[in-house]
Amino acid sequence: MIRIKNLYKSFxxxxxxxxxxxxxxxxxxxxxxxxxxxGKSVLLKHxxxxxxxxxxxxxxxxxxxxKLYGRAYYxxxxxxxxxxxxxxxxxxxxxxxxxxxxxxxxKMRGGKKFPLSDIDRIVEEAxxxxxxEGTADLYPSSLSxxxxxxxxxxxxxxxxxxxxxxxxxxxxxxxITAMTxxxxxxxxxRKLQGTTIVVSHDIYTMINIADKIALHEDGVIKVQGxxxxxxxxxxxxxxxxxxxxxxxxxxxxxxxx
Amino acid sequence: xxxxxxxxxxxxxxxxxVRFTLAAFSCFFYRIPSWSLIRExxxxxxxxxxxxxTLTGFSTGxxxxxxxxxxxYDKGLAGVTGLMVAKAMLTELGPVLTALMFVGRVGAAITxxxxxxxxxxxxxxxxxxxxxxxxxxxAPRFISAVxxxxxxxxxSVIMGVFGGYLIAVYFFDMAPTTFWDPIPTYVNxxxxxxxxxxxxVFGILIVSICCYKGMSTQGGAxxxxxxxxxxxxxxxVLILVINFVLTLGLNVLHTEFTRxxx
Numbered sequence: 101m102i103r104i105k106n107l108y109k110s111f112x113x114x115x116x117x118x119x120x121x122x123x124x125x126x127x128x129x130x131x132x133x134x135x136x137x138x139g140k141s142v143l144l145k146h147x148x149x150x151x152x153x154x155x156x157x158x159x160x161x162x163x164x165x166x167k168l169y170g171r172a173y174y175x176x177x178x179x180x181x182x183x184x185x186x187x188x189x190x191x192x193x194x195x196x197x198x199x200x201x202x203x204x205x206x207k208m209r210g211g212k213k214f215p216l217s218d219i220d221r222i223v224e225e226a227x228x229x230x231x232x233e234g235t236a237d238l239y240p241s242s243l244s245x246x247x248x249x250x251x252x253x254x255x256x257x258x259x260x261x262x263x264x265x266x267x268x269x270x271x272x273x274x275x276i277t278a279m280t281x282x283x284x285x286x287x288x289x290r291k292l293q294g295t296t297i298v299v300s301h302d303i304y305t306m307i308n309i310a311d312k313i314a315l316h317e318d319g320v321i322k323v324q325g326x327x328x329x330x331x332x333x334x335x336x337x338x339x340x341x342x343x344x345x346x347x348x349x350x351x352x353x354x355x356x357x
Numbered sequence: 358x359x360x361x362x363x364x365x366x367x368x369x370x371x372x373x374x375v376r377f378t379l380a381a382f383s384c385f386f387y388r389i390p391s392w393s394l395i396r397e398x399x400x401x402x403x404x405x406x407x408x409x410x411t412l413t414g415f416s417t418g419x420x421x422x423x424x425x426x427x428x429x430y431d432k433g434l435a436g437v438t439g440l441m442v443a444k445a446m447l448t449e450l451g452p453v454l455t456a457l458m459f460v461g462r463v464g465a466a467i468t469x470x471x472x473x474x475x476x477x478x479x480x481x482x483x484x485x486x487x488x489x490x491x492x493x494x495x496a497p498r499f500i501s502a503v504x505x506x507x508x509x510x511x512x513s514v515i516m517g518v519f520g521g522y523l524i525a526v527y528f529f530d531m532a533p534t535t536f537w538d539p540i541p542t543y544v545n546x547x548x549x550x551x552x553x554x555x556x557x558v559f560g561i562l563i564v565s566i567c568c569y570k571g572m573s574t575q576g577g578a579x580x581x582x583x584x585x586x587x588x589x590x591x592x593x594v595l596i597l598v599i600n601f602v603l604t605l606g607l608n609v610l611h612t613e614f615t616r617x618x619x
Contacts, residue, residue, distance in 0.1 A: 148484075174487045174489060177485060177486070180485055180487075181486075182482070184478040188477060188482035190482075202486045202488075205486070205493075206487065
């Protein structure tokens with residue numbers, strides 16, 4: 101599990117995280133909601149140690165991510181996969197090389213040894229599973245935004261990480277593509293049985309995929325709970341969400357959880 | 358305190374740069390990156406630079422021989438044209454001009470590429486997959502530049518002397534022996550070491566500055582441009598400054614050394 105305790109972070113005197121506490125349990129799909137620019141992505145980057153906080157702890161299976169450096173840090177990172185907002189595919193490599201990158205470098209998958217001779221087969225499988233068959237030899241620049249995101253998802257899920265993090269997965273996509281990406285996230289979460297954290301401000305994504313929603317505002321988690329509990333809370337931002345969906349969560353629910 | 362931090366911010370940058378460079382060098386001795394990555398960089402940093410280095414060395418040799426000849430022949434010194442070209446190319450123009458061309462051809466490309474990867478989160482993505490970007494991206498460039506740059510410099514010196522030879526013999530009708538003869542007598546190992554040490558220092562300097570500037574870029578497309586400009590300008594200035602320091606320092610050292618032990 102991931103336990104975030106009292107996390108503070110400021111950039112040039114501008115506090116983004118102000119004593120944030122959050123527990124993320126094993127097997128959970130947590131959506132962190134909040135306005136654009138509220139520092140949700142900053143929180144995500146703290147979890148994988150790309151930013152170091154001013155104070156506070158991030159415990160990942162009892163390793164404090166804020167105090168790890170060098171080899172120990174990279175060892176913990178091996179169980180993480182993160183899908184960045186723009187996909188962040190390596191544009192000097194083909195889709196095949198991108199998707200196979202982790203296994204090629206570590207010769208591991210899901211924490212176990214994996215022979216390199218099998219790499220082409222599982223890359224192909226991973227691409228099919230995200231609906232990108234036949235694109236293996238293309239470069240990322242010739243894929244559309246939605247396809248890049250799918251390829252980025254394939255690049256992370258292929259090595260079966262324990263923790264899968266999505267940074268604004270549906271932002272900048274048309275509503276239909278966004279919905280299929282949301283479906284894909286849920287499908288992958290169920291298949292891998294790991295812990296998934298999605299940072300999003302897209303109400304449709306939240307309601308339809310989340311086990312739990314946490315509202316990030318003013319540098320702390322203000323409200324958290326299952327989608328049904330969450331939408332009933334009395335908080336200005338949640339009232340605004342409710343207005344968008346016409347006051348009834350069933351209006352946008354696509355399937356029973 | 359705030360004022361102090363602002364005034365001496367450059368000290369933090371220098372400290373950061375030194376730490377970065379040491380981290381990259383540590384990959385020389387352990388955690389060597391895979392051969393295929395190094396080979397790719399050896400090709401793009403070294404082999405693809407051959408054209409520009411040939412042009413630089415050759416044209417410098419031509420100009421140097423022409424200038425020397427016209428400056429010297431009416432004083433009856435035309436015979437030392439070859440020596441002039443060889444010494445000047447070896448100790449000064451070879452390393453410096455190759456370094457300047459290398460910054461433009463290779464350094465700028467390194468900074469732009471790494472900076473773009475940084476601002477599009479590709480470097481973050483690499484870290485998140487537990488691959489150290491210093492080892493995967495920076496170290497192959499370091500290793501290639503440190504090996505390739507001295508080779509390119511020597512090659513450029515050879516091209517320069519060759520150019521000088523062509524112009525002296527075929528345009529000024531100098532006898533080939535007149536051109537060659539003083540060279541083995543007066544070009545000594547010290548001249549070679551002078552050029553070689555400069556080349557090694559410049560190679561390390563260029564690749565470390567350009568990689569550092571690229572990896573420390575933050576922001577967007579405009580910042581990639583700013584980082585590239587700064588990397589090129591910083592490299593140029595430091596090449597010129599360090600060239601002077603090395604020329605003076607090595608010469609003083611050499612004179613003292615020969616006085617005591619020679």
